[in-house]
Amino acid sequence: MAVYTNLSAADFSALLRQYDVGEIVSAKGIAEGVSNSNWLIETTQARFILTMYEHRVDLDDLPFFLGLLDHLAAKGSPVPRTIHDKAGAAFRMMDGKAVALIEFLSGVSVDRPNAAQAYAVGSALAGLHINAADFPDSRPNSMGLAAWHSLFADCGEDGLRKIDPALPAIVAEELAFLDANWPQDLPRSVIHADLFPDNVLMLDNHVSGLIDFYFACTDITAYDLAVTHAAWCFTPDGSFQPEIARELMRGYTDSRPLSDAEQQALPLLARGATLRFMATRAYDWLNTPVDALVTPKDPMDFARRLAFYREQGEGAFPARQSQGID
Amino acid sequence: MAVYTNLSAADFSALLRQYDVGEIVSAKGIAEGVSNSNWLIETTQARFILTMYEHRVDLDDLPFFLGLLDHLAAKGSPVPRTIHDKAGAAFRMMDGKAVALIEFLSGVSVDRPNAAQAYAVGSALAGLHINAADFPDSRPNSMGLAAWHSLFADCGEDGLRKIDPALPAIVAEELAFLDANWPQDLPRSVIHADLFPDNVLMLDNHVSGLIDFYFACTDITAYDLAVTHAAWCFTPDGSFQPEIARELMRGYTDSRPLSDAEQQALPLLARGATLRFMATRAYDWLNTPVDALVTPKDPMDFARRLAFYREQGEGAFPARQSQGID
Structure with a gap:
């Protein structure tokens, strides 16, 4: 900044x-x-x-x-x-x-999206995936599972414990789980990989700009939706916003329906997404001088979202097709 | 920043x-x-x-x-x-x-003004002094001689010596000199007091904006010209730019001629101006965390300008009226 x-x-x-x-x-x-x-x-x-x-x-x-x-x-x-x-x-x-x-694109970033804005973001993300399909270049994800391991290793158990006594165990358990279960055969494409509200410009309920593509890479398409879900569907104090989640999912799937495999993988992918942001935030937390002007973001925000995804599973990702069934 | x-x-x-x-x-x-x-x-x-x-x-x-x-x-x-x-x-x-x-005003700040820009800045500064004459409010200069004493005292002799071994003696000598000689009866007005190139927006050779008035105060009018001279008439490596000084002076005096007393006081006022910026820079130098993102500005830049003003005296301030005389 x-x-x-x-x-x-x-x-x-x-x-x-x-x-x-x-x-x-x-x-x-x-x-x-x-x-x-x-x-x-x-x-x-x-x-x-x-x-x-x-x-x-x-x-x-x-x-x-x-x-x-x-x-x-x-x-x-x-x-x-x-x-x-x-x-x-x-x-x-x-x-x-x-x-x-x-x-230069007009628009402002919204901190607390409304339902229509969540729909618009989902729709813009799907459009990005569809429009990127024939982009000829590719780039490995430098912030994938291997990078999470390495960032947490750099932090060290003592470092993680300094952030929160519970953090070393959370990280070790989750990394082991994701190592064993990370999906290998889901559709891949160019993804934004960092679509936080900061990186979306809006005018009223309309997305006027998707910006900051410096983590964009080729990876599991539905992982991008999981990242966006983890970034948008919680209030600053960590409460899950079911209506925002529903509209984000609806906006996305209206343009790009998910396969059953993608839909089922979302809770796992979202657990990965929370770990990805815990990893960089923990690293920055330990490596930002205490007297720097910038306050590093709290890694535990995403530890709480991880706990939520572990607990809720598919409930966090309302699927269109199931709406009329049970 | x-x-x-x-x-x-x-x-x-x-x-x-x-x-x-x-x-x-x-x-x-x-x-x-x-x-x-x-x-x-x-x-x-x-x-x-x-x-x-x-x-x-x-x-x-x-x-x-x-x-x-x-x-x-x-x-x-x-x-x-x-x-x-x-x-x-x-x-x-x-x-x-x-x-x-x-x-919002258009324009960009110039790092290395040309002669026409220096003239324009002098002219805009004179205009500011003239236009402020009937402004009814006043504000004491919170960055005057008393503040320089107090900032240098906060730095301490050891602190100043850390910046440069010669600095404590320079500061002590100059403070004593200015205490004894600071003018009491020159015309006063509202002044900008910080008209560095950063605070002037230009479009080509035209001043489109004077900004950042948060040091503006009521003080010796010609001191503002001395501050502007100290801020504009040297290259980043400290060389005096006689043509810039001449045009700055010409631009100012074409709009607001100086009295003899003001003209004669300029070298002294400029010595004060250099001490004012040495004082805040020395304080910031000692109080900025070493690992902060912002690099503090070198107080010794203004120690060198002080030495220049002590040596050159009136030669640094070419007066219009003397141009045809000797």
């Missing part, structure tokens, strides 16, 4: 001259992205987000991320297009760092 | 309903201001900066700061207007913190 690099007016002007986007009118560093610097740029023609990739992002992955935006935008998904420079490049180097100019 | 508070879409919408500014379209936290949180807000009508006063800013000072913006804008200075709410209030309280909605 910071701008790590200082760019001057001359830097902005020199950069924008490489694009066909008009002259600079305004540039404001924005407090978005944890591993990139971002500026909201206005030119005489339009507004853009300028992203400078500071670290964590592997340059080799940029063609995947930026090409995916173009592919999805061309197919009608509400994602920002990558602006290519005059030579056609999707990103440029500036002082040894990659920068990309990306379309 | 951060956003300290998280506001939700619902928070923004509820706030904007108190103003006659249209519906929210976008809100981005921006990385500006060290003691406030700021968002760039777009509505169906226009764009605004929403500022939340987190600390440092005394609520009792807000009517001065916000009223000054309205006064200067009405007189034609390029400063953002305060947007008043439907009840006419210049600021509102939100979760116990004051927030103000301020006009």
Whole structure:
């Protein structure tokens, strides 16, 4: 949540001259992205987000991320297009760092979605999966089961115990369970993998933007729905919101019906999703200086959601087809 | 340089309903201001900066700061207007913190001004002093000579020595000199007191905005010119830029000629200006956690400018009237 690099007016002007986007009118560093610097740029023609990739992002992955935006935008998904420079490049180097100019999309992130917004998010996610089907590139999930093992190992049992005395046992038990049961044969596709409310822009009840694709990868399609479910269907104090879950599921399945295998796997996939966010949050919790400006997010939020999914199973994922049956 | 508070879409919408500014379209936290949180807000009508006063800013000072913006804008200075709410209030309280909605101004800050830009800044500063003349409120300078004493005392001799072995002696000598010689009878007015390039928005060679008035106060008018001189007339590596200084002075004095007493006091006032920024930078240098995201600015930059002003005296401030004389 910071701008790590200082760019001057001359830097902005020199950069924008490489694009066909008009002259600079305004540039404001924005407090978005944890591993990139971002500026909201206005030119005489339009507004853009300028992203400078500071670290964590592997340059080799940029063609995947930026090409995916173009592919999805061309197919009608509400994602920002990558602006290519005059030579056609999707990103440029500036002082040894990659920068990309990306379309600005209106909208605000909602903290507490209503039912119509949950439906819209489900629908947009399904659209993303459908529209990505013929995207030719792929990228392994760098935040999959193996990464959870490795992040928790880095935290160490003592570290996890410092966060919460119960955490080491929860993690060990769940990792063992998921190792033994993680599905191998469900449909796969490009997934967003991090579709938290922060990463969805809305205007009223309408999704105007899906953003921040820097965890996008090729993985189990229904896992993306499970991540989104875990991210959207609980209040800040951890209460499950059944109506939000129902509308998210309905919005998704109206566009992309789930197979029985996918539907049945959702509770397990959601347990994986909670572990994924527990892993990065636990790591950040232990590795953020106590006097840093940024307060790390509590890993135990997702431990509570894990307990919920373990307890509720399929009840957390109301399926359309069962609605009239029992 | 951060956003300290998280506001939700619902928070923004509820706030904007108190103003006659249209519906929210976008809100981005921006990385500006060290003691406030700021968002760039777009509505169906226009764009605004929403500022939340987190600390440092005394609520009792807000009517001065916000009223000054309205006064200067009405007189034609390029400063953002305060947007008043439907009840006419210049600021509102939100979760116990004051927030103000301020006009958005285009433009970018220049790191290395050209001569025409220096002229324009001098001219805009003179305009500010002239336009503020009939502003009815006043505010003492909380960052005057007494504050420099107190900030350096907080740093302690050991602290200053940690920054640079020469610093304690420089500070002691200069404080004693300024105590004995600080002018008491120069013209006073409302001054900006912090007109660094960061706080000036430009479009080409034209000043489109003077911003960040949170150090504005009533003090020696020519001191503001000295601050601006110290802030603008050196390259990042500390070289004095005589052409920038000449054009800054020319731009200022074309609109507001200096009295002989003001002209002669400039070297002394500039020494004070360097000490003022050495004081806050030294304090921040010693009080910023080593692992914070923000790198504190080097207090010694201004120690070098102080040495320059001590050495050059009036030579740093080319006066119009002397141009044809010798």
